[in-house]
Amino acid sequence: MFQEFHRGRRLRTTATLRELVRETEIRPQDLIQPYFAAQGDPEAMNPISSMPGQYQYGLDKLVERVEMAVKLGLKALMLFGIPETKDEVGTQAYARDGIVQQATRRIKERFPDVVVVADTCLCEYTSHGHCGLVKEGRVLNDPTLELLAKTAVSQARAGADVIAPSDMMDGRVAAIRTALDQAGLTETPIMSYAVKYASAFYGPFREAAESAPKFGDRKTYQMDPANGREGLREAEADYAEGADMLMVKPALPYLDVLTRLKDRYDCPLAAYHVSGEYSMIKAAASNGWIDENAVVLESLTAIKRAGADLILTYFAEDVLRLMNG
Ligand code: PBG
Secondary structure (H helix, E strand, C coil): CCCCCHHHHCCCCCHHHHCCCCCCCHHHHEEEEEEECCCCCCCCCEEECCCCEEEEEEEHHHHHHHHHHHCCCEEEEEEECCCCEEECCCCCHCCCCCCHHHHHHHHHHHCCCCEEEEEEECCCCCCCCCCCCCCCECCCCCCHHHHHHHHHHHHHHCCCCCECCCCCCCHHHHHHHHHHCCCCCCCEEEEEEEEECCHHHHHHHHCCCCCCEEEEEEECCEEEECHHHHHHHHHHHHHHHCCEEEECCCCHHHHHHHHHHHHHCCCCCCECCCCHHHHHHHHHHHCCCCCHHHHHHHHHHHHHHCCCEEEEECCCCHHHHHHHH
């Protein structure tokens, strides 16, 4: 009698049928694993206490780890650097032998096909921990651009395949694009952290990268979590300045922003499933409160469904392991 009824359950009756109508799938090539490369002892592998399973790697250990991940099917990784010395102007960010530059050379030498994405920022290299030059307690915009551009060029010269500025200074995509082009690096794409919020979810990362600001916070450059429309403006600016890919960060709390970007831009979109998102899952799972693998797959699938083409996640290795059975 109710034959005209839509019965959603019809297509859910068997696992195969569900598979047939599944709209979203995570592919190995969608995942980018972040790594922390530390200067000093090449054999170091220091656990990051707030991110169980993540480490600061010495150069040799990093290459070993990447080898393992590549065997699992990893196609792309992002590098953060932990320098031995920091100063006011973040010299180690753009030093020829800076840690990210060295790590990039080592990885590209061994695994030429792996896509190395270099995080381009100053906060890991400045003594004050801010993402730009500081004068009288203020983070300066335009003078920072020059240093970011220098950093990008030196990372690309070391072999980085993608430059990913995460500083949130205004005009940095244009400054970096111009500098790369002038250096003859016209083929190096920019993945900009276009919509990056001043998020409490970065807490564990700042322990991992030893990059917490020594005074104040990042709210004068990173965005207010309350603002969605402003995110569209940020994305528009980076797109117009020549960004090849746009990123939203963090991921799960900002899926609405991701979807709005997807509707507007035809370029590839990335989402950064950040440290705090990782650590929350790890903590709940280690208490036996949630099923880690199921929650990870559900989270990453949701991020893709919302519009991400690429996902930066500390779970990349784990997911590849799951895919390999
Ligand atoms: C550097 C940077 C940060 C992250 C990526 N690049 C930290 C910050 O902005 O304080 C966070 C990544 C994460 O939490 O996993 N600017």
